[in-house]
Amino acid sequence: MTTKPEPVEALVSRSRSPRLALALLSLPSLLIAIDISVLGVALPRMAADLRPSPTELLWMNDIYGFMVGGTMVTMGAVGDRIGRRRLIVVCAAVFALASAVAAFSTAPWMIIATRAVMGIAGAAIMPASMALIGQLFPDPKRRVSAMGAYMTCFLAGMAVAPLIGGVMLQFWWWGSVFLLGVPVMVVTVLAAPRLLPESQTQVTAPIDLRSAALCLAAILSLVATLKWAVNGATVWEAVGLGAIGLVLGVLFVRRQRALEHPLVDLSLLRRPGVSRAMWVLFLTALLMGGTSIFAAFYLQSALGLAPLTAALWMVPSMIAMIIASNAGPWLGHRFQPRYVVLGGLLVMAAGFVPFALLPTGRSGIAVVVCGSVLTTAGIGAAFPFLMNDIISHAPQEQAGSAASLAQTANEIGIATGLVVLGSLATVVYRSSLSTVAGHADGSWVDGFRLAATGHDAVLLDQVRTAFVDGYRAAGLAGVVTMALVLVLFLLPERRRAA
Structure with a gap:
């Protein structure tokens, strides 16, 4: 494979303003992050309307993240060949079209199919955007700041998703959460040719x-x-x-x-610092993605709160993540970054303790909010340093591949968490419900729906108790996993490399 990258000066000169280009590249990142977590807010309404099976419910929720993680490396290679700006424009249009179709879906398989397409499009946009950022900002300090701003938008998107979803569900139907992607991607399609330079390498080897x-x-x-x-x-x-x-x-x-x-240079994973940060990113993303689904069901289905009210209770965690993602780099100028990351991981570990001790009554609202604030603040402070560890330890010519691997680990971690912790909670829910009711079929979605349609207060109380037991199991799994993360992070460098 031979490459002939375009001169950096030519790339920068073609962009009227690197900052405007960065702002445009951050818009799809914000939307992709929102799409990963907004479905958790809308899922109770969608489940009641579309009546998916337990398997369909899991696929509806996590197919997007798995397609992002599973195709990101491939789509990054496609961008190298056809041009990163061209790939962003094409995939933004595909994302907008798939979002519109998803909004008016009438069956679970339509949601699964359209979100799979959206995931592939999102997988193409993210590595292409990061590659362009690296070339738009050739100065190392400005490049780190630009990458930090890009990732802050991604984290902010995940943080504000519950609030945005709650507001839209309060006034419109569940399909409105998918329509968020249409105007953002249309703006990207129209503005990208004007604000973004084209960037591609002359690769002779086929994908x-x-x-x-x-x-x-x-x-x-x-x-x-x-x-x-x-x-x-x-x-x-x-x-x-x-x-x-x-x-x-x-x-x-x-x-x-x-x-x-x-397709991907796996030797990057053997470099000291890269493998450690990659595993920490994967495991923390697994926990954040796995527990995100429970808060919406607990507040809406178990406690009966309206979607907007439930979303407002999650505002503190949104604010905590935004503050922490900016406070972390600030603290990094005054303390060793290693200590900042360790502090963030300890705060995140403490956040899963309230989930493991969750009560069944309305007092659990404060417990859920406390746990969410601690977990989001902890990962928000540590995330920029973990990404920087991966990129800085990789050779300069492989920085794009390293960033793509890091994003893949993060996306797969989020989607894996939805399956692993969702499956664990389902097993515990069924076991608990069988103990008190004598039988358990389906998921807690089915249980809450049956209790609501039949106005059965006794069944509702049984389902609520069983669901909280599942939530506690997920919280306990979070505590144990974070203990492993801390051990991994504190291991001597030579042992981690081995």
Whole structure:
């Protein structure tokens, strides 16, 4: 593979203002982050209207994140070949169209299909944007600041999603949350040719489609294994599909090592500092993504709050994340960044304790808010340094690949958390409900719906108690996982490298 990157001076001169270009690139990032977490607010309404099965419910919620994580590396390679600005324009248009279709879906499979398309489009936009930022700001200090601003927009999008979703559900139907993407992406399509320079490398080696297919198939196979195990599949079915996913993953890794021009350079993961930060990003994203679904169901379904009221209770965590994402870099100028990250991880670990001790009554609102503030503040302070660790430890010519791997770890972590913790909570919910009611079918969504339609106060109380038990199990899993994260972070560098 030979590359002939365009001179940086030519790229910058074609952009009327690098800051305006950064602002435009941040808009899709903000929207993509919102789309990852806004569905948690709308899901109770969607579940009541579309009546998905437990398996469909999980796919509706997490297919977007899995398609982002599973195709990001491939779409980054596509951008290198056809041009990153061109890829952003095309995928922004695709994202807008898929969002409009999702808004008027009439069946669970339509939501799953359209969100899969949106995930692929989002996977193309993010690495292309980060590659352009790296070339728009050649000065290292300005580039770090620009990357920080871009990631702050991403974190802010995840933070404000519950509030935005709550406001829209209060006044419109659940499909309105998908229409958010249409105007933003239309602006991107119209403004990108004017504000963004074109940037591409003259790559002669074609994209290895087999590697791309192996990566996506391995990820989806392993996710489907968890879904099948939770939703009544036999042991042999779950084990068989899991084995297929593992084999595909091994084949993908072996192929990358054998190819002269691999789809992703896995040697980056062996560099000191990169592997540690990658694992910390993955595990913290897993916990944040896995617990995000519970707050909306607890506030809306278990306590009966309106969507807007529930969203307003999550405003403190939104503010905490925004403040922490700016306070972290400020503290990094006064203390060693390692101590800032450690402090953020400790605060995040403390945030899962309230979830593990959640009461069933309305006093649980304060507990959920407290836990959400601590978890979002902790990851908000640590996230910029973790991203910087990955990019700074990679060779300059591989900084884009390193950023793409970091984003992939984050996106897959979020989606994996929805499956792992959602599955864990479902098992605990069914076990708890069987103990008090004598039987348990479906998920807590079905339980809340049956209790509401039948005006059955006794069933509602049983379902609420069982759901809270599942929420506590997810919180306890968060405490245990954060203990592992802290041990991983504190290990000596030479042991982590080994």
